[in-house]
Amino acid sequence: MTPSPATPTAGVPYFDISDPAFSVRSEEVRRAREEGWYARTNYGLAVLRYDEVGRLLKHPKLAQGSARWPAHHGITGGPFAAWWANWVLNKEGDDHHRLRRLLNPAFSRRMIAPLVPRFQALAGELVDGFREPDRCEFVAEFAEPYAARVIAIMLGLPEEHWREIARDSATIGLAMGVTIRADLPRIEAALDRLYGYVDEAVRDRRREPRDDFVTRLAQAQSEDDRLSPEELRDSLVLLVFGGFDTTRNQLGLGMRTFLDHPGQWRLLAERPDLGGAAVEEVMRVAPTTTWVTREAREDFTFEGLDIAAGTTVHLFTESAGTDPRAVPDGSFDITAERPPHFGFGGGAHHCLGHFVARGDMSVALPLLARRMRDPRPGGQARWLPFSGNTGPVELPVSFTPDQGVSA
Secondary structure, three states, X not given: OOOOXXXXXXXXXXXXXXXXOOOOOOHHHHHHHHHOXXXXXXXXXXXXXXXXXXXXXXXXXXXXXXXXXXXXXXXXXXXXXXXXXXXXXXXXXXXXXXXXXXXXXXXOHHHHHHHHHHHHHHHHHHHHOOOEOOEEEHHHHHHHHHHHHHHHHHHOOOHHXXXXXXXXXXXXXXXXXXXXXXXXXXXXXXXXXXXXXXXXXXXXXXXXXXXXXXHHHHOOEOOOOEOOHHHXXXXXHHHHHHHHHHHHHHXXXXXXXXXXXXXXXXXXXXXXXXXXXXXXXXXXXXXXXXXXXEEEOOOEEEOOEEEOXXXXXXXXXXXXXXXXXXXXXXXXXXXXXXXXXXXXXXXXXXXXXXXXXXXXXXXXXXXXXXXXXXXXXXXXXXXXXXXXXXXEEEOEEEEEEOOOXXX
């Protein structure tokens, strides 16, 4: 008999990933990765190595698995559960392909490129506005307003509302963590407020169409199909939440990573053309999405392991990205050729907004490297749990201001 994925098995590592103290970066996970390619958890299997994660991301007998995340915590009804179920990410088959086909043009590189100068100006404005010339609380003073205002720029919302966007998006982000059930009332209240913002944006574009993101989504259609009103508003709220949460967390994780690699930070200041590579290298070693979830459609065997239909399979992106079998030297190097990371997922369900995230972060990091010389910890940091979606809540940073630029 195949053991239940939730049952500890002799000789196979076991993790309680619902424990807020569990960390995907722990020595426990590193040791397990050396013992074998998988572990068992209270939510299913955990896949730890690069090769196996890459193959399972595209395995035909695995479907998107995050659709069951609320149900794992006893949440089966209500507005949050309905919104979650309607994500393109959580659809399969024809529904998934239809939604991606309609949404893809609005998320294209061509739509993002004209916004790059605005993102650059925004990043400079925020650094100029630091309360102290040689110190900042990086999350509150840069990562959070930058991520929220980028979303406002894209959606044509008033930028002065960024605090509300940030607050509500951060609250919805709690749904990605293991405390989701306790946080549900706050999450649903935040969801309702974000619906109000996107509903007003859609009404405005229907009155006065523009050549922008919301208008393209509002008009998204093919010969015989279009986004329903529910699909449109759910997709826009997903963009607001996902775009904010990913960028804020990933910028914080990037700064924390570069604090440990000052030579790479100096190189980025000298070589702003490495901004894109810096984003990829940060996401390889410190992705905000610490695991990607799939679910077995039917019984199958993989690398000698029998996986029963319905089994949840967590693909540990950070463990895969730092797997010495994939990156033998183990270094953090923004000039090195690396295998693709899995921070945006992969296969049919790869992140729809990856051009947005890559674009705004590749603009921000080189500017920060030039303006914030020799950064170092400026106090005690505070973190989300190192599982689910992670990142710093507070990250004080001291630095030497660039003397060539007035602050």
